[in-house]
Amino acid sequence: MNEIAPSPGWQALIDHRRALAGRSLTALFAANPQRFAQLSLAWDDWLADWSKQRLTAETMALLVAYARERNLPAWIAAMFAGEKINLSEQRPVLHTALRQQGDAPLAVDGADVIPAIRTAQARMRMLATQLRGGARLGATGRPIRYVINLGIGGSDLGPRLVCDVLAGPRAVRGDGIDVAFVSNIDPEHLSRALAGADPATTLFVVVSKSFTTQETLKNATSAREWLAAQLGGGPALGAHFIAVTANAAAARAFGVAGADVLPIWDWVGGRFSLWSAAGLAIAIRCGWESFAELSAGAAAMDAHFRDTPLPHNLPALLALVDFWNAQASGMSQRVVVPYAHALSRLPAYLQQLVLESNGKSVMRDGAPSSRPTAPALWGEPGTDSQHAFFQWLHQGTQAVPVEFIVPVRATHPLSDQQALLVANALAQAQALMTGRPLAAVRAELAAKGMAPDAIDRDAPHRVCPGDRPSTTLLLPELNARRLGQLLALYEHRTFVEGALYGINSFDQWGVELGKALAGPLVAAVRDGVGSADADASTRGLVAHVRTLSRRV
Ligand code: F6P
Numbered sequence: 001m002n003e004i005a006p007s008p009g010w011q012a013l014i015d016h017r018r019a020l021a022g023r024s025l026t027a028l029f030a031a032n033p034q035r036f037a038q039l040s041l042a043w044d045d046w047l048a049d050w051s052k053q054r055l056t057a058e059t060m061a062l063l064v065a066y067a068r069e070r071n072l073p074a075w076i077a078a079m080f081a082g083e084k085i086n087l088s089e090q091r092p093v094l095h096t097a098l099r100q101q102g103d104a105p106l107a108v109d110g111a112d113v114i115p116a117i118r119t120a121q122a123r124m125r126m127l128a129t130q131l132r133g134g135a136r137l138g139a140t141g142r143p144i145r146y147v148i149n150l151g152i153g154g155s156d157l158g159p160r161l162v163c164d165v166l167a168g169p170r171a172v173r174g175d176g177i178d179v180a181f182v183s184n185i186d187p188e189h190l191s192r193a194l195a196g197a198d199p200a201t202t203l204f205v206v207v208s209k210s211f212t213t214q215e216t217l218k219n220a221t222s223a224r225e226w227l228a229a230q231l232g233g234g235p236a237l238g239a240h241f242i243a244v245t246a247n248a249a250a251a252r253a254f255g256v257a258g259a260d261v262l263p264i265w266d267w268v269g270g271r272f273s274l275w276s277a278a279g280l281a282i283a284i285r286c287g288w289e290s291f292a293e294l295s296a297g298a299a300a301m302d303a304h305f306r307d308t309p310l311p312h313n314l315p316a317l318l319a320l321v322d323f324w325n326a327q328a329s330g331m332s333q334r335v336v337v338p339y340a341h342a343l344s345r346l347p348a349y350l351q352q353l354v355l356e357s358n359g360k361s362v363m364r365d366g367a368p369s370s371r372p373t374a375p376a377l378w379g380e381p382g383t384d385s386q387h388a389f390f391q392w393l394h395q396g397t398q399a400v401p402v403e404f405i406v407p408v409r410a411t412h413p414l415s416d417q418q419a420l421l422v423a424n425a426l427a428q429a430q431a432l433m434t435g436r437p438l439a440a441v442r443a444e445l446a447a448k449g450m451a452p453d454a455i456d457r458d459a460p461h462r463v464c465p466g467d468r469p470s471t472t473l474l475l476p477e478l479n480a481r482r483l484g485q486l487l488a489l490y491e492h493r494t495f496v497e498g499a500l501y502g503i504n505s506f507d508q509w510g511v512e513l514g515k516a517l518a519g520p521l522v523a524a525v526r527d528g529v530g531s532a533d534a535d536a537s538t539r540g541l542v543a544h545v546r547t548l549s550r551r552v
Helices: 007-019 026-031 057-069 071-081 116-133 157-166 187-194 214-231 236-239 250-253 270-274 277-286 288-307 314-328 346-358 390-396 418-436 438-447 454-464 480-500 510-527 536-550
Strands: 040-042 044-048 146-150 178-182 203-208 241-245 261-263 333-338 376-378 402-407 470-475
Touching: 007 314, 026 418, 040 346, 044 314, 057 314, 057 480, 071 288, 071 376, 071 480, 116 261, 116 277, 116 288, 116 390, 146 187, 146 277, 157 178, 157 270, 157 277, 157 288, 157 346, 157 480, 178 187, 178 277, 178 333, 187 214, 203 214, 203 236, 203 277, 214 236, 214 250, 236 241, 236 480, 241 250, 241 277, 250 261, 261 277, 270 346, 270 510, 277 288, 288 314, 288 480, 314 333, 314 480, 333 346, 346 376, 346 480, 390 418, 402 418, 418 470, 470 480, 510 536
Parallel strands: 146 178, 146 203, 203 241, 241 261, 333 376, 333 402, 402 470
Antiparallel strands: 040 044, 044 470
8 A cells, every 4th residue: 555656547647637628518518428327326316426527437437447556445445344544543443333233243453342332322322311301310300401512523513413404403393302512612602502501400411532622621611610600519510411532530530420421432533423422412312213323324325335346436436536626636625515404514514524634745654745635625505605605606716616415305395495495506506517608698688688888898797607517416305314324425535535645534633733832822811921932923912812801
């Protein structure tokens, strides 16, 4: 598994890209009646269509050949087998084990991990069932009715997204227990979640793999102070906390009872952890059956990804398209637009998944990457985003690949709104590709009776250049099973992209620097000491912060 070096496969891709230059998407469609069939894939009622990307069936064949040259099948097998593919931390990457459907043994360092997973799942299920059924009592003997998940990054984004999609944060339909998510150290976040809450019936799930993350621990400490102010301190407060962590000793030291500390293992990366007990909030808010269904959906995608040859492998093929855009075509951005309001938080979730995984500039062997890695990723739900940044997509100076994620059936239908939603998604993809050429604009304006000089003046502003690439993912509907498939699809795509970039997708050392520098600056901001070593800009900012803080 050598790092990327000039290779026949890469050279073939570059030569091919040159040969494709100047051929528009509409010309490629005109030249090949089979284009849609060749550049789309149906799987389990999904349809992925990348025929509006700037590539051809030959490109895909070259990309598959390149992926084989990069040993992609061996990397996939190594991940599922529990090999230590997180090289810089010498860890396996086994989030797939968390959703494994049978009990087939899976060894890490010689020990089967499946029994420990089943034990943790049984405890999750019991806790979720107790909470939902009003059987978990707080310090005053009243049942818990409100749960606040305290965690950040992977300890927040995945569980929050799933709860958003499957249930919404509040039990507005009288279906169970309210769950809120607090991640930010900004006191406003926790304050808003606590507003109107009753300490006697509120429980906090502290999710932190490390149990050292400043934001989470500070919020947990403030939560404990809030409880103590009304309920009194002492061990009784333990009834109001559950912890999910790989650092059980720290959780117990914080005051969580041993039976309420659930495990997470070092072979589960934070951004892949919603399938573990880090997803307890999902089981609490949506019920154990939904959590199990979510896992089953992900497992179905895992099996497809593990067992399907590359030319028919959905996550691999979509990742190859991403790779083509990023490295062969040099596109530095990627836009994701879910046409499902419940997926509003999907772009935020994907930002951690994709950018924390593949925002690297060093190859696995420590050498600098000579080619770009993960493009910036951003997005918002459609149709709202059509009235915001789509202007930029249609007429801005850069062509950026867009991903349309479109569940076909509505969860709660109203009138014909779902048909309008889906039609809008398809229309945007079409408009990005076809654009609106000058001649068509001029003809349209003339047909409306506009004077020739007014046409000369207005027409250029109405032209849309088109030829802008997109992929459309159609899925039948958004339920737990489909969501599990969607999230696993993106996890595997991200892994494949990283493997093709030649980087380790499973560490995140870049995040550590900011954490280290924040320590001394806390003392400077709060107490006015210790920023002497900082640069002039930082010292100036600290001084102004101190001045403004004193003015209250
Ligand atoms: O952002 C860095 C990071 O380590 C993420 O990878 C992780 O999901 C998050 O912080 C939270 O970490 P922890 O679960 O240890 O509190």
